[in-house]
Amino acid sequence: MNETSKSQSPEFIRTNSDHPDFRTMVNALDEDLYQRNGDTQKQYEQYNQIDKIKHAIVIYSERKPIGCGCFKRFDNESVEMKRMFVHPAMRGKKLAAQMLQELEKWAVEEGYTKAVLETGVRQVEAIRLYTRTGYSLTENYGQYIGMEDSICYRKELK
Secondary structure, X not given: OXXXXXXXXXXXXXXXXOOHHHHHHHHHHHHHHHHHHHHHHHHHHHHOOOOOOOEEEEEEEOOEEEEXXXXXXXXXXXXXXXXXXXXXXXXXXXXXXXXXXXHHHHHHHOOOOEEEEEEEOOOHHHHHHHHHOOOXXXXXXXXXXXXXXEEEEEEEOO
C-alpha cells in the first residue's frame, strides 16, 4: 500500500470523552442539531452531556477529525449509543455504519449484549442508518417517554 492510499483510509480511534477531537466533533454535532431542530433542541441538552464517557470513537481522514460516536452503560446488559456524527462533507461513504459497527464490537468486548439509542424524527439519515444496520423501533424509554420529536431503537448485539 502506498502512502497516498494509506492516508485516505479513515481511522477509527478509541478514546474517551476527554479527547479534544471528540469534543470538537460533538460541538459540530450540536450545531447541526440546532440547525435542524431550532429551539426544540434545548430540551435535549441535559440528556447529551458527555462528561465521564469511557467509550468514545473519533474518525479521522487525512489526520483530521471527521466524526464521532460513543456509548454509555444503560443497564447490566445494554449500552446506549450516543452522539453519532459524521461531518456533512464526508457523508455518503458508509462511515457512520462503520463507526456504529466499531462501537457495537467494543460494547460486546465489554460484555454487553444489547444496544438502545434515541434519534430525532428530523434526522432522516440517522433513521435510515439504524434501520439498515439491524436496529428495530422500540417504545421511547427513560427521559424520551412522551417526547414527540424522539424515536428510539434497540438491537441485540452479537
